[in-house]
Amino acid sequence: MKLHLNGCLLLFAATMGACSVITPPPSPTSPFFIADARDAKLYQALAKKQEALLARCAESHSCDHVNFTRALVALFENRELAAKHFQKVVAIAPKSRLALTSLLWLRLLENGWSPFWGEGLFAEATERLVRDLLDRELLLQQLMVVKELDAASVEALERELSIRGKQLEELSIKREAPRAEADGAVLQSLQRQVSERDKKIEELTNQLEALKRIDQEMREKTRPIRPSTNAIPP
Structure with a gap:
């Protein structure tokens, strides 16, 4: 039984060694995930939108989120590009939860499968x-x-x-x-x-008019009578 177990371990190690020799390391510019034609178009549109947001994300203090989303999209495009944006997330907000996730993705991208x-x-x-x-x-x-x-x-x-x-x-x-x-x-x-x-x-x-008339009448009544010039003297 012990010999059989040792034989299995040796076989497993040999198989892993053979796989490590046969399987070449992934290219830095190769995609991490493979998208079908339909998803590829959607991801291209999303990538363009994120690139536009990156130009003004500083105004809303959301560059860590935008870079993280851009990095996820880049996993279907280019490992190197994805690593670049994950690194930016870590640089912008090193203590955030997005930074922890970005560090894990960076280890995966650096070490491959x-x-x-x-x-x-x-x-x-x-x-x-x-x-x-x-x-x-x-x-x-x-x-x-x-x-x-x-x-x-x-x-x-x-x-x-x-x-x-x-x-x-x-x-x-x-x-x-x-x-x-x-x-x-x-x-x-x-x-x-x-x-x-x-x-x-x-x-x-x-x-006043009545007083004037009365005054006029009184003056006329009290006016002296002058003698006539035609009177014969005595």
Whole structure:
């Protein structure tokens, strides 16, 4: 039994050695994954979009996410290009979860398909990738919830402002109405005063004219009678 086990181990080692000799290392410019024609077109479009985002990602502080997504797409294009973007993720945010996943991918890309530890590392990298994608999905859902709450809050605020605006308008109208009534009362009072003044002026004018006529009549009555020049002297 012991001899048989040793023989199996020797055979396994020989097989691994033969595989390591026969299997050439992957080319740095070869893709890590192989995409079919349909997916290749989709990934090319996604790569162009990510390249456009890379030009302005600094404004939104999202260069680590954009580089990570670009690196994932590059796995279907070019190992070297994928490694370049994974390295940028680590450089931008070295303590982030994306950086940890990027380091695993870099080890896979550097070492290729090792028969001794590659499968375990690949499984770990795949698990982290799924976790990262799920985290991003959760983050997107949270952002959508916040956006909906913000939209609802803004809508409620707009309704409240509209109601308050109408209330202020009604209050302004109510304030203007007494003012208009007061202004009308003042105007009527002034008009009455002017009318009364005109009446007094007319009355005083009539009285003055009457006094003038009386004075004229009194003067005529009290005027002395001059003797006639035709009278015969005694």
